[in-house]
Amino acid sequence: xxxxxxxxxxxxxxxxxxxxxxxxxxxxxxxEILAPLVIEAMAVAGVPKEEVGALVFAMCRPYTLQKYxxxxxxxYLRLPLEGGIxxxxxxxMTGGMAFDQAINAVALGHADVALALxxxxxxxxxxxxxAMSTMRATGDVDFxxxxxxxxxxxxxxxxxxxxxxxxxxxxxxxxxxxxxRRHACLNPIAxxxxxxxxEEVLSARPIVEPLGLFEVPPRGxxxxxxxVCAEEVAKARGTPYALVRGRGFFHDGTHQLSDVPNDMTAFxxxxxxxxxxxxAAGIDPGDLDLAELYAPCTIVEVLASEALGLTPRGRGxxxxxxxxxxxxxxxxxxxxxxxxxxxxxxxxxxxxxxxxLWEQLTHRAGERQVANARLAAGSCELxxxxxxxxxxxxxxx
Amino acid sequence: MSLPFIDVGWARPWPPRISTFTKPFWDALxxxxxxxxxGRTSGRLTFPxxxxxxxxxxxxxxxxxxSGRGRLYAQTIIHATPAAFIGEAxxxxxxxxxxxxxxxAARILGEPVLDGSVECVVLRYTDGPLFxxxxxxxxxxx
Numbered sequence: 001x002x003x004x005x006x007x008x009x010x011x012x013x014x015x016x017x018x019x020x021x022x023x024x025x026x027x028x029x030x031x032e033i034l035a036p037l038v039i040e041a042m043a044v045a046g047v048p049k050e051e052v053g054a055l056v057f058a059m060c061r062p063y064t065l066q067k068y069x070x071x072x073x074x075x076y077l078r079l080p081l082e083g084g085i086x087x088x089x090x091x092x093m094t095g096g097m098a099f100d101q102a103i104n105a106v107a108l109g110h111a112d113v114a115l116a117l118x119x120x121x122x123x124x125x126x127x128x129x130x131a132m133s134t135m136r137a138t139g140d141v142d143f144x145x146x147x148x149x150x151x152x153x154x155x156x157x158x159x160x161x162x163x164x165x166x167x168x169x170x171x172x173x174x175x176x177x178x179x180x181r182r183h184a185c186l187n188p189i190a191x192x193x194x195x196x197x198x199e200e201v202l203s204a205r206p207i208v209e210p211l212g213l214f215e216v217p218p219r220g221x222x223x224x225x226x227x228v229c230a231e232e233v234a235k236a237r238g239t240p241y242a243l244v245r246g247r248g249f250f251h252d253g254t255h256q257l258s259d260v261p262n263d264m265t266a267f268x269x270x271x272x273x274x275x276x277x278x279x280a281a282g283i284d285p286g287d288l289d290l291a292e293l294y295a296p297c298t299i300v301e302v303l304a305s306e307a308l309g310l311t312p313r314g315r316g317x318x319x320x321x322x323x324x325x326x327x328x329x330x331x332x333x334x335x336x337x338x339x340x341x342x343x344x345x346x347x348x349x350x351x352x353x354x355x356x357l358w359e360q361l362t363h364r365a366g367e368r369q370v371a372n373a374r375l376a377a378g379s380c381e382l383x384x385x386x387x388x389x390x391x392x393x394x395x396x397x
Numbered sequence: 398m399s400l401p402f403i404d405v406g407w408a409r410p411w412p413p414r415i416s417t418f419t420k421p422f423w424d425a426l427x428x429x430x431x432x433x434x435x436g437r438t439s440g441r442l443t444f445p446x447x448x449x450x451x452x453x454x455x456x457x458x459x460x461x462x463x464s465g466r467g468r469l470y471a472q473t474i475i476h477a478t479p480a481a482f483i484g485e486a487x488x489x490x491x492x493x494x495x496x497x498x499x500x501x502a503a504r505i506l507g508e509p510v511l512d513g514s515v516e517c518v519v520l521r522y523t524d525g526p527l528f529x530x531x532x533x534x535x536x537x538x539x
Binding site for chain 2: 127128129131132134135139140141142143144145146147148149150153156157158159160161164205206207208209210257258259260261262264
């Protein structure tokens, strides 16, 4: 049994520093941030709490003290469930997989209404110490981590190769950060809302060359709750919703680096996942009104936009600089401000992606609203981990 | 023929774990040879070395010596390093396509150019070896 699935409600915290220092006399607690978002998202959805049959959480960071956070929250919310409850983890796809599994719970008939939710708290962990953990997620601990690679170091190498292969310039890449900051200035939940100039991006201190401070993700916290349901539940409400039109996934069987030389910047997993998602939705990339991409670095947005067919291969950076991917441009990308400026609480970033598309497709996006937004793509794309999960959503008024 | 050695006066920031299977790799590197495995039935190389062939899951593999010669595919300079690597920061790491058709990642010495010829060297840290690459025929050190 499979059913069509819709999004009927959502709520998100502001992104930024929500976590308190370990020795602060008053602490912010994850459940006290997330529970009000659940109640708010359900109020938007307009369905009673008894209808919720499944909870799918993005796993918490190791800095969250409470373990078995999912059932803890079900207790905190007093929420019996007949469909299922779980915490999922899938690298940077984690948030997207929580959404995907909530869709499955509904599509398979395990629940009529399911919540995809999560909170990512990490801002109090010092970057060099946090990197001691994240470096073990890049490549092979015994053959790559030994050299000091960090996750964004691989993206930096993508940037070097991309500029070499296609003649893209530093300014073209940097323009992605400027554009995303412009979008974030219009987003009330964005971590950074002060305008950023191209000169500031180009002169920022180097983090992983050629990428500087404003071209790599900020550290931050965030929390999101999405309400998904069977389309008949959404229809019965009589208010606008976002319908899940298609889904695509691909992992190419490599982790970080293929020992069989390939075109590393082609992001072939994203190409395959996008083709599957467009096929399922019966659309072409040209039909999309906007796209929200998982792009922790400027170069990743460029490569993902090309892999998804939103910009021509080798032209993604130039198109960004020319304004084609800005609000008001041919295909607005990362209208939320993206990972770079909306914020990148990594395990819930995939949920924030869908949150932005929900806002756009139900015309709640205020000053950053894409006019007549009807079809949108959201991607969780793992770059050099070579996996991608892509959803196509449609506005139904 | 042995790869060039470069002595490094401190210990490896994040030493690899060594298993019964990978021990021959690290022992050979200590002696100046870069090794990996080849599937006996597939005839295909893989890196890092594996006790089976990932291409056809054949269970018989043989150790083979790599030339250490290749071309630089990509590189970066990491300024924001993990805590353990702060003593070596900034560090230049890169991706190398070996002439045997295998892609590997490693530390880079000097400032080689993309697609330029590079050669493998053995960094002799006080606690054991790591491999690195530099522009072919140069004398760059860590």
